[in-house]
Structures are given as C-alpha cells and as structure tokens.
Amino acid sequence: MNTFSKQIQEKKANDARILDKVSRRIYEPLQTKKESIGQNDGFMERTASELSDICLFFGISNVEFPSGMQDAESLMQFMMSESGILRRKVVLTKNWWKDGVTPLLCSDIHGNAVALLPAGGGGYQYHADGKTIAVTQNNAGQFLNACYCFYQPMPNTGMTTKDFIHFLCKSFQSSDVIWLLSISLLAGLLGLIMPKLNQFIFHSVVPSGTSKELFGIGVLIVGTVFMQAFCQLARAMWVMRIGNKMELLTVSGIWSRVLSLPVRFFEDYSSGELSDRAGAVNTICAILGGQLVPTLLSTIFSVVYLFEIRSISPTLLGPSLVIVLCIVAVNLAVTYLQMKQTAHNNHVESRLSGMVFELLGGITKIKAAGAETRAFEKWAKVYSEKKQIPNGLLLCSEALNAAMTFGGTILLYRTAFLAEMSASDYIAFHTAFGLITAAVMAMLSISAQLAALKPALEMLKPILEAEPENDGYRNQVTSLTGDIDVNQVKFRYQKNLPYVLNGLNLHIEPGDYIGIVGSSGCGKSTLMRILLGFEKPESGSVYYDMQDMNGLDLRTLRRRIGVVPQNGKLFSGDIYSNIVICAPWLSVDEAWEAAERSGFAEDIKQMPMGMFTMLSEGGGGLSGGQKQRLLIARALAGDPDLIMFDEATSALDNITQELVVKTLENMTCTRIVIAHRLSTIRNCSRIIYMHQGKIVESGTYEELMQLDGKFAKMAERQLV
Incomplete structure (x- = not known):
C-alpha cells in the first residue's frame, strides 16, 4: 500500500512538472521582458533618440531623457510619465508595414532600436543616416517581430468638448482631408452628366428617330456609372481607414484618461454608469467614422445641381429650393427632438446599467434577505423612465415627409405646365432635382445618428472635464529610502x-x-x-x-x-x-x-x-x-x-x-x-x-x- 501511494504521488508530481513546462511554453512568448529590445554599444543613446522622434510625432517636444537609465523599459517608463504616451508590446503579423496607424519601436537584426512612424499616405517610414526610408516588403524583414506600439495621449488637463473634437482631428492628416474633398467633388461633377444626357436624348435623339448616337451615349453612361461607383468605393475605403484610426486613438485615449483620474472621481459614479459614459466614445467614433462624413460631403457638393437646374429652367429653381428647405426644416426639428430624447435615454441607461451591475453583484444578499420583489421594484422604477411616449412630431415625421413630397411634386408639375416646358427640359430638370433630393434625403436618413452625437458628447463630458492626477510636470520617483x-x-x-x-x-x-x-x-x-x-x-x-x-x-x-x-x-x-x-x-x-x-x-x-x-x-x-x-x-x-x-x-x-x-x-x-x-x-x-x-x-x-x-x-x- 505504501509503495502504491508513493507511485501515485510520483505520478502527480510528474504531471505537475509536465503541466508547468507546457504552460511556460504557452505563456513565455507573451510575457513582457526587458530584453525584448536587444542592447549593444550606444544602445541607450540611440533608443532615447528614437523615442524622442516618437514624441515629436505626437507633437511633444519637451521630453528630455536623463542619463543613467539602465534599459529601454526605464526610458519608455520615463516617457510615459513625462508625456502621458501609452505603450504596449505587440507582435508584428504578415504585411504589417502596409497600414501605418501608430508609431512602433522595433529592434533591427543588429540590435539597434528603430522608431517606425506612420507615413502620410499609409505605411511606415524611419530615419537613418539623415534620410527618410519607407518600409517595404524588401526591408521589412530586418525588423524583429516583437516591438512596442505607442498611442497618442490626451492632455493632462481638464478638456472641453471643443478640445476633444480637436483631439479627434489628430486621427487624420491634411492629405486625408484633401483626398476626401477631391473624391467627393469628382463624384458630384460626374452627377452633372446624366441630366445633360437625358436632355440631349429626348431633345435630339428621340425626335430624330436615328440610332447612330446611341452607342456613344451608352458608352458614356456606362463609363459615368463606373466612375461614380469607383469614387464611392474609394471614398468608403478611405473613410473606413480614417474611422479605424480615429477609434484606435480616441478609445485608447479615453480609457487612459479614465485610469489617470483621481480616486475621488470614481466615488461619484457606479461601475456600470462609468462604463456607459466611457463607452460613449465608441458611439462617437461609429457616427463620425461611418456614413456621416461621406453623406455630409455628398450633400454639400450636391449644391452644383442647383446651378444645373438654373441652367435648364430658371423658373423651377425657386420651387425646388422651397421644397428642399421645407424637407430640411422639418427633419431638423425632428433631429432636435430626437437629440433631447436620446440625451434623456442615455442618462437613464447609465443609471440603469449601474443599478443592474449592483443588483447582480449583490444577488446572494438579495436572496438571503428575501428582497427579490424590492430589487425588482427598484429596477422597474428606473426602467419605466426610459419608456416615455415620444414627442408628437417624432410620431408623424414620416407622414409629414410624404405629404411634402406629394405637395412638392404637384407644385413642380403646375409650375412646369404654366412655363410651357418641353418634355426634354423637364426630364433633364427632374433628373437633376432627383439627385439633389436624394443627397438631402440621405443626409436626413442619418439624422438619428446626428441626434445621438451630442448626447454622447454630454455623456463623455464628466470624464473630459475632470482633472487627471498628474499634470506631467512632476518629479519622477525612481527609488525611495522610506523616509x-x-x-x-x-x-x-x-x-x-x-x-x-x-x-x-x-x-x-x-x-x-x-x-x-x-x-x-x-x-x-x-x-x-x-x-x-x-x-x-x-x-x-x-x-x-x-x-x-x-x-x-x-x-x-x-x-x-x-x-x-x-x-x-x-x-x-x-x-x-x-x-x-x-x-x-x-x-x-x-x-x-x-x-x-x-x-x-x-x-x-x-x-x-x-x-x-x-x-x-x-x-x-x-x-x-x-x-x-x-x-x-x-x-x-x-x-x-x-x-x-x-x-x-x-x-x-x-x-x-x-x-x-x-x-x-x-x-x-x-x-x-x-x-x-x-x-x-x-x-x-x-x-x-x-x-x-x-x-x-x-x-x-x-x-x-x-x-x-x-x-x-x-x-x-x-x-x-
């Protein structure tokens, strides 16, 4: 029996050793080690210089690294404390160099620290021997896979909504703005072709009864459609790229700010409510990085269709403006009311989330006290505030839009009839008017997103306005004697x-x-x-x-x-x-x-x-x-x-x-x-x-x- 028990104990010990060995294999690649960036002669000076380049990329120029630091970890820790720049260790994956979003600190095959900075048109670049070198498939292999990724910090002071919008704008560069404006303008100009083509077809081709021009017209129409589709695809991809950068920048910035706030701040909010408030940044990024920007640009550049309407029929320009302005006015009123209701719902939702978190966390105590009914009553009281009847204008907004569309159509028909317009002119006008109406309606279709934007900013305001613990200009503590x-x-x-x-x-x-x-x-x-x-x-x-x-x-x-x-x-x-x-x-x-x-x-x-x-x-x-x-x-x-x-x-x-x-x-x-x-x-x-x-x-x-x-x-x- 003793021998058998000894064998069992030995088997257990052997199993434990095997399990520990396997666990080490799994976890060791994920552990942060100070040796992740190798050292050689002049390593600390080179690393400090590369980290300074990263600080300059973020617009921070007053970080001076003290002498006497022993490793890269100490340098990065000093940079974080001085500037608020965050970092984490990452592993580079396949084709990592193609899309530069945040700066990286890598080590090359010779053990030198290298700062890889996002390039203007995407990708990464680095400085060597006074030159700026782009990272490509040919030279990407010289960098080790383990590196550090850095994130833009928020200011170490209280922020207003204006400051936050300015911070958001750091997620894209001037080249991004120029590209988006150019592609949106091109898409708008391409839309001018279709009304003119319709006018030409019904004014010249159809009455003549010939078909010799149809092939050329068909090629032009197909080319125009393909070009518009290309513009929309390019714009959507660019907006998605900017949206991803914006989300990465703002979400990491907000959560970094939450962690840097004083302890007293957290006493004013429950965990669930604070989670909802910090999570409002996701709503903001989803709105700004979604269809809002391209739709807004399309609406702005659709103004060119008004000039085309004026060139086709000056008589119909006035009624067209009246119809569009009426639709916009009603929908702006609806958006304003939705905004107020969304703000109310967000406030109730945050309270409700905090309450649910507390109730679930204390479910054992609730059951022990037999207080299930009182707990439900407490939850239902807050939940009922969310289920309010919306404003009457919100309920009948769809009917108002339908009525204005119908009344506007009658007005246009009557004006065209009195002006004795030709069929070809009216068809050309109707095409141009349809394009500007479609752009306006597309903008109004995302009014719900616009209505959620301001309440989301209001939810975020307490986090923005709170002062962080450190202002970034305090003495760092490297050791204590205990005095x-x-x-x-x-x-x-x-x-x-x-x-x-x-x-x-x-x-x-x-x-x-x-x-x-x-x-x-x-x-x-x-x-x-x-x-x-x-x-x-x-x-x-x-x-x-x-x-x-x-x-x-x-x-x-x-x-x-x-x-x-x-x-x-x-x-x-x-x-x-x-x-x-x-x-x-x-x-x-x-x-x-x-x-x-x-x-x-x-x-x-x-x-x-x-x-x-x-x-x-x-x-x-x-x-x-x-x-x-x-x-x-x-x-x-x-x-x-x-x-x-x-x-x-x-x-x-x-x-x-x-x-x-x-x-x-x-x-x-x-x-x-x-x-x-x-x-x-x-x-x-x-x-x-x-x-x-x-x-x-x-x-x-x-x-x-x-x-x-x-x-x-x-x-x-x-x-x-």
Whole structure:
C-alpha cells in the first residue's frame, strides 16, 4: 500500500512538472521582458533618440531623457510619465508595414532600436543616416517581430468638448482631408452628366428617330456609372481607414484618461454608469467614422445641381429650393427632438446599467434577505423612465415627409405646365432635382445618428472635464529610502463633516517597521490613502525623502510601494498575471518566490494548473485567506522600497500569519502595517496608537504596555 501511494504521488508530481513546462511554453512568448529590445554599444543613446522622434510625432517636444537609465523599459517608463504616451508590446503579423496607424519601436537584426512612424499616405517610414526610408516588403524583414506600439495621449488637463473634437482631428492628416474633398467633388461633377444626357436624348435623339448616337451615349453612361461607383468605393475605403484610426486613438485615449483620474472621481459614479459614459466614445467614433462624413460631403457638393437646374429652367429653381428647405426644416426639428430624447435615454441607461451591475453583484444578499420583489421594484422604477411616449412630431415625421413630397411634386408639375416646358427640359430638370433630393434625403436618413452625437458628447463630458492626477510636470520617483514626514495634516471627506485627521504629525525613518492601531474611525485607513495620494489634505504636507508629495509623479511613487488595501480586488485571469500585474517583467520563478514569501505557494501547487490556474473576477473559487495571500504576493513581487498593509492579515490563519509576519520582519525596507490583531504588530520597531485623528501614543510594544494607556487596554482585551 505504501509503495502504491508513493507511485501515485510520483505520478502527480510528474504531471505537475509536465503541466508547468507546457504552460511556460504557452505563456513565455507573451510575457513582457526587458530584453525584448536587444542592447549593444550606444544602445541607450540611440533608443532615447528614437523615442524622442516618437514624441515629436505626437507633437511633444519637451521630453528630455536623463542619463543613467539602465534599459529601454526605464526610458519608455520615463516617457510615459513625462508625456502621458501609452505603450504596449505587440507582435508584428504578415504585411504589417502596409497600414501605418501608430508609431512602433522595433529592434533591427543588429540590435539597434528603430522608431517606425506612420507615413502620410499609409505605411511606415524611419530615419537613418539623415534620410527618410519607407518600409517595404524588401526591408521589412530586418525588423524583429516583437516591438512596442505607442498611442497618442490626451492632455493632462481638464478638456472641453471643443478640445476633444480637436483631439479627434489628430486621427487624420491634411492629405486625408484633401483626398476626401477631391473624391467627393469628382463624384458630384460626374452627377452633372446624366441630366445633360437625358436632355440631349429626348431633345435630339428621340425626335430624330436615328440610332447612330446611341452607342456613344451608352458608352458614356456606362463609363459615368463606373466612375461614380469607383469614387464611392474609394471614398468608403478611405473613410473606413480614417474611422479605424480615429477609434484606435480616441478609445485608447479615453480609457487612459479614465485610469489617470483621481480616486475621488470614481466615488461619484457606479461601475456600470462609468462604463456607459466611457463607452460613449465608441458611439462617437461609429457616427463620425461611418456614413456621416461621406453623406455630409455628398450633400454639400450636391449644391452644383442647383446651378444645373438654373441652367435648364430658371423658373423651377425657386420651387425646388422651397421644397428642399421645407424637407430640411422639418427633419431638423425632428433631429432636435430626437437629440433631447436620446440625451434623456442615455442618462437613464447609465443609471440603469449601474443599478443592474449592483443588483447582480449583490444577488446572494438579495436572496438571503428575501428582497427579490424590492430589487425588482427598484429596477422597474428606473426602467419605466426610459419608456416615455415620444414627442408628437417624432410620431408623424414620416407622414409629414410624404405629404411634402406629394405637395412638392404637384407644385413642380403646375409650375412646369404654366412655363410651357418641353418634355426634354423637364426630364433633364427632374433628373437633376432627383439627385439633389436624394443627397438631402440621405443626409436626413442619418439624422438619428446626428441626434445621438451630442448626447454622447454630454455623456463623455464628466470624464473630459475632470482633472487627471498628474499634470506631467512632476518629479519622477525612481527609488525611495522610506523616509516619510507627515506635517500638520488635516483632512475631512466633506466640508460639513468633522476632521478625520486633525493636525496629525508623523516621522518615519528609512527601514522602520511601523504598526498603526486604533479604534474604528480613528483615521488609520485615511492616513494610508493620503500617503498613497488617493486623497489630498485640506492643510498640511506629506514628504517622501524630503520632497513634497505634491511635486512628485504619483504613478512612479506608487510603483515603488507595495500595497495591500483593506478591500483589495483580484482580476480575471490566471494567478501568475494577478501576481505580476504591477511588475509585468517578472518571470514565473520570481512569481513563485513572491508566493512563497506570502505563504501562498502551497495552495498554488494544489491547484489544477498551478501558477496558471484561471480565476474569475474577484477571485471566485478562492477562500478569503487565499485571496489575501495572493494580494500580499502581488505587493511583495516587485521588490518595493516601501510596504503598506491595511488589515492585510485579518483573514489569515495563525500559521500563515506567522509566516507573513516573519517575512516582513526580515525585510529591510520601510514597512507600515495597519492591523487590529496584536500578533501582527507585536514585533514592530514602533507602534502608533491613533485616536480621533491624532497620534496619542507611540513606542515599542513593551513601552506601550508599561505606559498602561489606550493601547494597553486594547491589548488586554485580546490577551484575555
């Protein structure tokens, strides 16, 4: 029996090794490594120069890379913090050079960094030896497939709708505008041929009874039709290309802006509502990058048909204008009403999405409380606001259009009859009038899209108007000693509420192991939020390494801090990606090391796919203690200069907690631990007891127990 059990254990271990090996093969090509762009002599200078070219492409000229950086990753990280330019690692696919949309930073076969910039007419180009060289099939093979793709940043300030439209315009170049205008004008001029041909046929060919001109006329008609079809196809392809560029630019820009907004912004909106507001950019791109632009251009250039009508029959020009203007007026009124209704529906939809998200997220609590009926009532109350009866003009707009078309036809017939027009002239006029009417009706047919444009911009406005956390001109943090000064900090969440922190002073030396305790509501978690820059003090200052926090780049500051918040969340994905999400360059072995230090490694080994076991959003399938251990592993993975734990060990068993505490004790960086459990902070070099937003006691465990104050009373309750 022992031999058989041993064989089973060996088989399990062998299966685990095979699975880990296969998983590595699958995931290693997708991992971001610092060595993805090779290094050689002069590599850093060349890379900095190429990144400067990318910045200039985006219109950013004030980025100066400091000396002393060790790798391309550091350079790109500096560029992102200074300019807001985003990047991601991509793999070049077949024929990648044919359509240049965003700049790329590649490495050639010699290990040199090369910036590939989108060319004016499509494709890519790069600079070498003072020349601009186009990337073609002949030279594309000299670039390695793994490279970085960069995206246009939005301004680091609050934006108006006008600013956003200006940002949208960056998605196309002047050559795109000239091409679209030219092709639309050509299509309009080609439309002038058909009325004249009809006039000639019914004025000369039909009365003469001869057929010798018909072949030439037929060739001209077929050629005209083919040319118009070609113009429409070329225009549609060009608009689609611009639309794709616009969507790539704006969607990435908006989501980057959402991620750069301060934490307080997210407290005003539910997740569902914020998702709808950010998703409004997709509606804007679909409208502007769809049929709106070509249809608008066709309508504008259809004005040439009015001159043709005037040349055919000046008498019918006035009635034609009256009919077209009446149709436009009615449909503009309909569009305005649709716009108001769409704005109302968008507002209700965003509230409804947020409510549905909250109800589904709390479905277990709803069922446990037997509150299904009340939950449905809450949903139905909001949903009923969406189902309002539309305005009467919206209901009868189709009938009005039909009536105007019929009345206009009668008016034209009567005017033509009184003017004693010939059949050939009327047929030519009717052809030209039909073309301009078709262009106008095509424009009006997309009125629903126009009606959705302004409400979509209104949905996006709170995101645009909010000020990002960083203004792009702060000092970047490359390392921390752990020296922290909190000087006379006062903070409250609203003006009419009492202070949560009231004149708090605190100095932390490099390498200190600080435990913060106190009753609920005394300001412990608020202090941590201020140290992380999530909240701004009403007065007072926070200093890191003797530098005012207001002058530091918060992204790079937080990157040097390992944090386990009170209500930390896990992301949908595998365990490995959850551990290295803040340090994506870490290998699988380094992720295992972080898991060992957090006491989570044994749990991972028992899972079906080990480090690559998939987790649902929120860490479904993991116990509360396992989630906390995974969050601790994430905080320790990046080898931070400063560690902050906020009730990070509250759900751990005693054995795991002892392992985590020993790990913290053996670390040399500054550690700040908020806890209620005495065993977590007992061996801290200094324990701080907070009460009503102030530090009332401070010292080692033994000193505070001898003081016999508030901390001692709290400790006695736990010891008993």
